[in-house]
Amino acid sequence: MRQLVIDFQKCDAGRNCDHECEMECAIKVFKVDDPAQAALQIKAYEEGGGHAILCDQCGDCVVVCPTEALKRNKLGVVMIDKKICVGCYMCIGFCEKEAFMRNSDWITPHKCTSCGICVKVCPHGALSMVEVPEPAPRIL
Amino acid sequence: MSQLVFDPSKVMSIDHTKRTEYLDGLEAIRAAHKVLKEIAYTPSLPDKGYTNRSLYVNVDTLEIKEKPVTQQMKDVFIGGRGFGLYHLWNAVKPTTRWNDPENEIIISPGPVSGMTQYAGTGKSLVVSLSPQTDIPIDSNVGGFYGPLLKFSGFDALELQGKSEKDIILFIDGQKGIIRIEEAPTDPVDSHVLAEILTHMYAENEADLPNISVVSTGAAAEHSLIGMLNFSFYDRRRKCVRFKQAGRGGIGTVFRNKRIRALVIRGPKVAGDMNHPADPETIAKTGIKYHKEIRENDPHQCMMRRNGTAHIVEIMDAYDLLPVHNFQFGSHPDVHKIDSSYWQQRCTQVTVDGCWYGCSMACAKGADGLTVQTGPYKGHLVSVDGPEYENAAGLGSNCGVFDPDYLLELNFYCDTYGICTITYGTLTAFVMECYQRGILNRERTGGLEMTWGNAKDDLEMMHQMARGEGFGKIAGMGVKKMKEYFIQQGWGDAQLINDIGMENKGLEYSQYMSKESLAQQGGYALTNKGPQHDEAWLIFMDMVNKQLPTFEDKAEALYYFPLFRTWFGLNGFCKLPWNDVVPANNSEQPEAHKVPEHVQNYVDLFSATTGIKISKEDLIMQSAKVYNFQRVFNIRMGKGLRLHDAAPYRSLGPVTKEEYESRAERYDQQIITEMGLDPAGNTTEEKMAMHRQWRTGRFSQLMDAVYTRRGWTLDGVPTLARLQELGLDAFPEVVEVVKQHL
Structure with missing residues (x-):
């Protein structure tokens, strides 16, 4: 399956960039001018370094979705069908990585779909798409 | 108790999509339907949880009309059970009985029902005059019917009258059509009927989850213990499943009205259909709770793995599991039907x-x-649960420890349309009567009702469904069986009354209350009869030891029935309240109330309706409806102290074997609680000491609870209490009370 990964050897958690990855995602994917709504969030630690909140396509949300609105596409990426989703947010509550997000203006939640838009704009080349085996569904 | 660890490698590999299908006859059944009445209406969505419309249908005259939901209804009765009681009060007279045409079945989901962001928010409340108790019964049920009814335009549905033909009421909330159809050839039993009707009324496969069916089965036609199945479509199993409005015989009323089914086709559900006042608070509260389930449930009750069956082994370990008609509290074979088995047997993916x-x-x-007996012998079926009540009631209480037979009993109760709790308790009573010679093979028409004889147990159920033999007698329920056995001279009246586990005509649910004074009151001092919907205190009292003093118990019997009533006013399920708790709950003041979750409910109500309430307001909302229901009972000829009396089996040991099975505990109580010396007394003498002490203690509890509730010592709400609650605005309510002061 296709997975977005970040290399913190290269990413400095936004200290020397303009969070281009978040901005590009917010504008191009979600059509909002607010990086806080991006499906990828880079957080810097005060003591140095940082971490990223991003979806690794583990599929836990697919298991708990009551409407089967979440399914893997041909690339193994977990996609949400907004027409089926009933906005229960179990996907958000059950995501251990806290990568499923919501925006107060939308009923349906959202997350990273490994589209790769952010990869192209990272000034440090810290983001990349990789192909990894799809994990077996977990009993949750 | 050590926490059971879930082992996914032991889960049985069963194809959960495979089962016997029943769709072959669909077209012929559809062709036989005849439209008796059809009207067009304008569907509407709720505003802040309410549609402000109520639907009335008379199945005899075919009258279909709308009624407004008034501000007074919302202020005093809130919704759900409150709306049901309000409509029922207006529909019946003190002389009305369950099978009179004016009796109604009311279904109301409540203002919060239909919310999709918090656990346990899809409930409907069903209210009717019960054939078992002759007073209002209310039942809190899941499934999709209630929320889809509201999203089709109605806060409540009233069904009145008695049809001469079998009919189906179809509400199409997508197209705005209400139709009464004659249904002459529809199948009778729920698992067949609901599957056919779901496919018949859905326009395509994507429409299947928008259909919900309310139905019952063959045994509801020949017994007083019929229940209603509320369906929902399971997308993964690709089948229709049920939740049950079980207690009190509403399914019997349903068939007495010749209603075959209610079918609703609601709009496609979305996350904002209640149009809540504050969706942001609802979203945040829901997500917080989902995280709590993810983090805490695997270390607490494992509800996601086991459902309510997780407490079978806990009840057994604490000597509280009903065994052999509530005689004993544990059994060496319980491991065969405890959660370690069910988590393997139930589908987990x-x-x-x-x-x-x-x-x-x-x-x-x-x-x-694979079903082994009866009309569906050889069929491959899915069985819901089993829930704790079914494992205990159909299982340990009757000595049935074979899980496949237990599942088959559960399956037939569901599809025949009878309450598993009621059936379990009445069968346990029959088996004890058989053990003690009150019944024998001749009197049962050949059924050998020995402990654990699941085959004859099932045959009794099949007889109930056919309306034949001893099954028909058993289907009258424990109260009427007791009267019948005594009338026939088949045994000692006191023994029969002592061991028949009913109060107000309703059978006890599956907790052994003998050693828990709080639960004795929790069962008997209830509005509708002994169930654990109002006051499930046994766990708090006996397992968590959170109610140590007499005053604590009396206070709990004030607070919890009111708190738990509130779920039924709003369309909430009770289980998410305390079947998982925040990790720091035990450090909170009044931990047994789960204060953070109570605040969640306050927030969810306020955020839905826009009416800001506090935790105290929540209790006051319930108190209005609870006291109204008490007065309703008095109006119908019950609801006084004498009707709250408990069978002695629920208070203490009736038989020598029972006493001797716990002799150490009971002897010790004679010393510490009664200040007497058991030495030199026979078991019979010690049993007499216990009877005097236990019945006296229960009577004292009644005094304390009635006083705390603002009732007279005869159990009647005082005029001052009615005024405090604003119920004096209803002159008829005041009139009923005045006659008893």
Whole structure:
């Protein structure tokens, strides 16, 4: 399956960039001018370094979705069908990585779909798409 | 108790999509339907939880009309059970009985029902005059009917009258059509009927989850213990499943009205259909709760793995599991039907909520059961649960420890339309009567009702469904069986009355209350009869030891019936309240109330309706409806102290074997609680000491609870209490009370 990964050897958690990855995602994917709504969030630690909140396509949300609105596409990426989703947010509550997000203006939640838009704009080349085996569904 | 660890490698590999199908006759059944009445209406969505419209249908005259939901109804009765009681009060007279045409069945979901962001928010409340108790019964049920009714335009549905033909009421909330159809050839039993009707009224496969069916089965036609199945479509199993409005015989009323089914086709559900006042608070509260389930449930009750069956072994370990008609509290074979078995037997790779967004997901399912007896012998079926009540009631209480037979009993109760709790308790009574010679093979028409004889147990149920033999007698319920056995001169009247576990005509649910004074009151001092919907205190009292003093118990019998009533006013399920708790709950003041979750409910109500309430307001909302229901009972000829009396089996040891099974505990109580010396006394003498002490203690509890509730010592709400609650605005209510002061 296709997975977005970040290399913190290269990413400095936004200290020397303009969070281009978040901005590009917010504008191009979600059509909002607010990086806080991006499906990828880079957080810097005060003591140095940082971490990223991003979806690794583990599929836990697919298991708990009551409407089967979440399914893997041909690339193994977990996609949400907004027409089926009933906005229960179990996907958000059950995501251990806290990568499923919501925006107060939308009923349906959202997350990273490994589209790769952010990869192209990272000034440090810290983001990349990789192909990894799809994990077996977990009993949750 | 050590926490059971879930081992996914032991889960049985069963194809949960495989089962016997019943769709072959669909077209012929559809062709036989005849439209008796059809009207067009304008569907509407709720505003802040209310549609402000109520639907009335008379199945005799075919009158279909709308009634407004008034501000007074919302202020005093809130919704759900409150609306049901309000409509029923206006429909019946003190002389009305369950089978009179004016009796109604009211279904109301409540203002919060239909929310998709918090667990346990899809409930409907069903209210009717009960054939078992002759007073109002209310039942809290999952499935999709209630929320889809509201999203089709109605806060409540009133069904009145008695049809001469079998009919189906169809509400199409997408197209705005209400139709009464004659249904002459429809199948009778729920698992067949609901599957056919779901496919008949859905326009395509994507429409299947928008259909919900309310139905019952063959045994509801020949017994007083019929229940209603509320369906929901399980997308993963690709089948229709049920939750049950079980207690009190509403399914019997349904068939007495010749209603074959209610079918609703609601709009496609979305996350904002209640149009809540503050969706942001609802979203945040829901997500917080989902996280709590993810983090805490695997270390607490494992509701997602086991459902309510997780407490079978806990009840057994604490000597509280009903065994052999509530005689004993544990059994060496319980491990065969405890949660270590059910978590292997129930399908685990699926979603088991009975409404969208229920992360607690306790509606477990045992798939791939091949039926061994009766009309569906050889069929491959899925069985919901089993829930704790079914494992205890159909299982240990009757000595049935074979899990496949237990599942089959559960399956037939569901499809025949009878309450598993009631059936379990009445069968346990029959078996004890058989053990003690009150019944024998001749009197049962050949049934050998020995402990654990599941084959004859099932045959009794099949007889109930056919309206034949001893099964028909058993289907009258424990109260009427007691009267019948005594009238026939088949045994000692006191023994029969002592061991028949009913109060107000309703059978006890499956907790042994003998050693828990709080639960004795929790069962008997109830509005509708002994169930654990109002006051499930046994766990707090006996397992968590949170109610140590007499005053604590009396206070709990004030607070919890009111707190738990509130779930039924709003369309909430009770289980998410305390079947998982925040990790720091035990450090909170009044931990047994789960204060953070109570605040969640306050917030969810306020955020839905826009009416800001506090925790104290929540209790006051319930108190209005609870006291109204008490007065309703008095109006119908019950509801006084004498009607709250408990069978002695629920208070103490009736027989020598029972005493001797706990002799050490009971002897010690004679010393510490009664200040007497058991030495030199026979078991019979010691039993007499206990009887005097236990009945006296129960009577004292009644005094304390009635006083705390603002009632007279005869159990009548005082005029001052009615005024405090604003119920003096209803002159008829005041009149009923005045006659008893």
